[in-house]
Amino acid sequence: MDVSSPAPLAEALADIVGASACLTAPADVAPFVTDYRKIYTGRAAAVVLPSSTDQVSRVMAWCYAHGVPVVPQGGNTSLMGGAVPDAHGGAVVLGLSRMNRVLEVDETNDTLTVQAGVTLAAARAAAEQAGRLFPLRIGSEGSCQIGGNLSTNAGGTAVLRYGNMRDLVLGIEAVLPDGRIYRGLRGLRKDNTGYDLKQLFVGSEGTLGIITAAVLKLAPLPRATSAAFVAVTDVEAAVQLLGEAKRVAGPAVTAFELISAPALALVRQYLGGVPSPLAQEHDWMVLVELNSGGAQQALDETLQQVLETGMERGWVQDAALAASLADVQHFWRLREEISDAQTRTGGSVRCDVSVPLSRIAAFVRKASAGVLALVPESRMVIYGHMGDGNVHFNPLRPARQTAADFLAAHHARVSRLVDDVAHGMGGSISAEHGVGVAKRDELANYKDPVELELMRQLKQALDPKGLLNPGKVLR
Amino acid sequence: MDVSSPAPLAEALADIVGASACLTAPADVAPFVTDYRKIYTGRAAAVVLPSSTDQVSRVMAWCYAHGVPVVPQGGNTSLMGGAVPDAHGGAVVLGLSRMNRVLEVDETNDTLTVQAGVTLAAARAAAEQAGRLFPLRIGSEGSCQIGGNLSTNAGGTAVLRYGNMRDLVLGIEAVLPDGRIYRGLRGLRKDNTGYDLKQLFVGSEGTLGIITAAVLKLAPLPRATSAAFVAVTDVEAAVQLLGEAKRVAGPAVTAFELISAPALALVRQYLGGVPSPLAQEHDWMVLVELNSGGAQQALDETLQQVLETGMERGWVQDAALAASLADVQHFWRLREEISDAQTRTGGSVRCDVSVPLSRIAAFVRKASAGVLALVPESRMVIYGHMGDGNVHFNPLRPARQTAADFLAAHHARVSRLVDDVAHGMGGSISAEHGVGVAKRDELANYKDPVELELMRQLKQALDPKGLLNPGKVLR
Incomplete structure (x- = not known):
């Protein structure tokens, strides 16, 4: 593209977002048109990086008037090719990364209001600074953004206790395809005044509107964490063990992750032969994590009790209890690096x-x-x-x-x-x-x-x- | 209406649901066209009581083809006139009461699958029989139905812990205005294969489709309940006390209900002068309930600790702890009868x-x-x-x-x-x-x-x- 004479599209969009936030040079555009695993690559007429909801609205209105497709993009961590344009080349990629402000932490209402481009890690940090937990836990937290988490209804390793992203949001603001703004940025736990419009945008992968901000629910910051790396007899035994954990520990059961022997072998190899928490090899393992706001010892005892019952009933073959935060991190590393180990293999x-x-x-x-x-x-x-x-x-x-x-x-x-x-x-x-x-x-x-x-x-x-x-x- | 020569509408609908389930006689229709508080009264061409989703579908298809409005009705407990027809007289009321079967209790998946006409009380009983809790708690549980609870996104006194009805459902089946059936009766905690269509029907008050069945989430049945009737200094103090309760007791905090002095006075009078749990009169009270799967004593101690902190900080003026289930019931009676006391007054x-x-x-x-x-x-x-x-x-x-x-x-x-x-x-x-x-x-x-x-x-x-x-x- 001839920079001295930009196309009308780029010129019009640069007028809205500023010249430095409207990218058309191939090298600038490239990171936005390929997913991070380099599986899906498309083309774009321009990449715009608006800094406000108003700019998003004006970009959308212009594109709507001119029949230009728009591909919203958060941290570009989709595994499904959901955030990059196709090969057509006429689309505009709208990146939310500059809309990265934490707008409000309300400790009494237990809510966090953020722009869509705030990374998950930054949202979690803002919550933690206020002594609260924003519970979504996924591997890409350093790069994925709240807008993307919402538009894909992200899950992860704490859904068992806290739910999916859909369960963690109270209100959103979104820009509609024609540029209208849906102003639903409310921090209410109850509101039955008509259809719950935010539900439309959550999980629709940016095909119905562009989420620009959200009010998220916060939880108390856990004061105790107990974890165990457990060898179970088979998957059926793992299910039984989970049932017992829920019965005894109720909502303290935060994560219950299954790991097969080939998965553990792969990740240990990928991590340079790190030791298994267990002395012997087993066909199936689970990583159990309990969290509570109470005493560490009581939580440890609860987890031990669950595991002892599991042993008595023949569900559990062996178990390593985390004796330190380092152990907890080691267990989780074995679980969380499996995906990368597969990619590399x-x-x-x-x-x-x-x-x-x-x-x-x-x-x-x-x-x-x-x-x-x-x-x-x-x-x-x-x-x-x-x-x-x-x-x-x-x-x-x-x-x-x-x-x-x-x-x-x-x-x-x-x-x-x-x-x-x-x-x-x-x-x-x-x-x-x-x-x-x-x-x-x-x-x-x-x-x-x-x-x-x-x-x-x-x-x-x-x-x-x-x-x-x-x-x-x-x- | 001349019974020997029914109108084509009644005849057609009777062909679908059976003559005994198609009501046209004014005395039969009357209970369906007035809300239970007798504030909204309308008229209906007929009342149909289908016994299956297929019948609902055929009724809807017929009405769609003939331009006949349909008013879905569950337990007819709406406070907003949402379940009765208007005065036009051309509408058909479609009552779900005969679709009252519990279809499945899955203890491992912690789900309960019911037809829409199952009452909330029956759903709770079915869960309890399986050693599980279906957590929705509202005053009309004996007559309100799950379909109505869903279509109005019912709330109640345990939302703090368990969420609204929207949070308690995993899947629904619904009949669309033209008779098509949306078959979303899935018991999955995670499903990101496209738009979450059930959300459309939950809370839309029967204006987009008729919910005919649902898969509901179950929770562990609490083994301990602690409750207190607490005099607080003012509403601000109540908010502080809640924050402390959440900090200390986390998800055990199940209910936190505010009651003003005039509300307590009214309900005590209405209940024939039942005693207050507190020795003196206060401007503001809260009813706090904690639930857990653990020991009763530990839970009682947790609640006492919260209240002691509240006393030290000047939020709490006095408190009565429930010493028995009878006390818990007494506290709740004072809270739950306020609405009826108002209606009667x-x-x-x-x-x-x-x-x-x-x-x-x-x-x-x-x-x-x-x-x-x-x-x-x-x-x-x-x-x-x-x-x-x-x-x-x-x-x-x-x-x-x-x-x-x-x-x-x-x-x-x-x-x-x-x-x-x-x-x-x-x-x-x-x-x-x-x-x-x-x-x-x-x-x-x-x-x-x-x-x-x-x-x-x-x-x-x-x-x-x-x-x-x-x-x-x-x-």
């Missing part, structure tokens, strides 16, 4: 599925058997948020097959098989990662036609020109 | 408002002063779910004025004043009771025009003929 089919908790053991059994029948030496890297019925079921290539060969030969069939098994058990083919473009065309296979019709009716009602994040979620 | 302006918790003391002060300036001897009957920022602010007529005189002279101005004060503090003019017809025309005064436009766009998208619960929520 290459050759994984990644399935983010959920089923009712009562079906999770059967799901793992049936899906594993099915995949092993297709690819006998594939490794069952299975981990994730079992307490929510959600596992990342990510078969890994056989050790002696290349990533490229494995994916070319098996990706489609393995993915379909796992999704079929989950769906057949009343489950979801995307528990927390969303749809983006990666799963978009799969929805036709798994959603009831009426659901897809309703989704299209909503899209048509709110974005009749189809300009907002086109091609995401719905074709 | 007559001459109340009922305002169901919420504000951020950080504004609640200022709200009560400002609204009280405003009302007393208008009606100097009116009695400030104020009570409700302070922990959620929600109070029922219900000024009662001066003792020497009749109900009719008071309401004629002051209802409109008092109601407007209270709503204005709440709105001015970022609050809601209907925290939990909904809109119905009672607050419908007020929305124009308090909602941002963009919000109303969005609501209309949704209504138009889902119910283009405007046949479902017409005139409710939106004109």
